Amino acid sequence: MEQETTNLFRRRDTFFGICEAVGQDFGFNPLYLRLAFIAPLFFFPVQTFAAYFALGAIVLASRLIFPARTAPAATEAEMETRAPQTDEMALAA
Numbered sequence: 757m758e759q760e761t762t763n764l765f766r767r768r769d770t771f772f773g774i775c776e777a778v779g780q781d782f783g784f785n786p787l788y789l790r791l792a793f794i795a796p797l798f799f800f801p802v803q804t805f806a807a808y809f810a811l812g813a814i815v816l817a818s819r820l821i822f823p824a825r826t827a828p829a830a831t832e833a834e835m836e837t838r839a840p841q842t843d844e845m846a847l848a849a
Contacts, residue, residue, distance in 0.1 A: 774812040777819070 775793070779786030796804045 772812050774808060774815055777815045778811065781815075781818070 775786040775789040778789055793804060793808060796807075
């Protein structure tokens with residue numbers, strides 16, 4: 757399955773992607789954080805939006821300061837050494 761690697765702030769299905777980004781960073785389902793923002797939204801809407809956008813500023817700053825590291829691409833020499841091993845395993849089966 758292919759993973760979508762678009763920017764969280766540009767996706768159409770999220771509102772700046774703040775809850776999803778926090779969920780990715782801390783390893784939990786972002787739905788829990790979204791649900792935690794719903795109840796206070798009815799009683800304290802201004803403070804809830806302020807907290808949400810403050811959290812967004814923190815996420816944006818952390819993503820700019822510490823960008824996600826990508827795995828280095830394999831060189832052709834590494835690919836050639838890996839190819840015969842997989843062929844031998846296929847023949848053994």
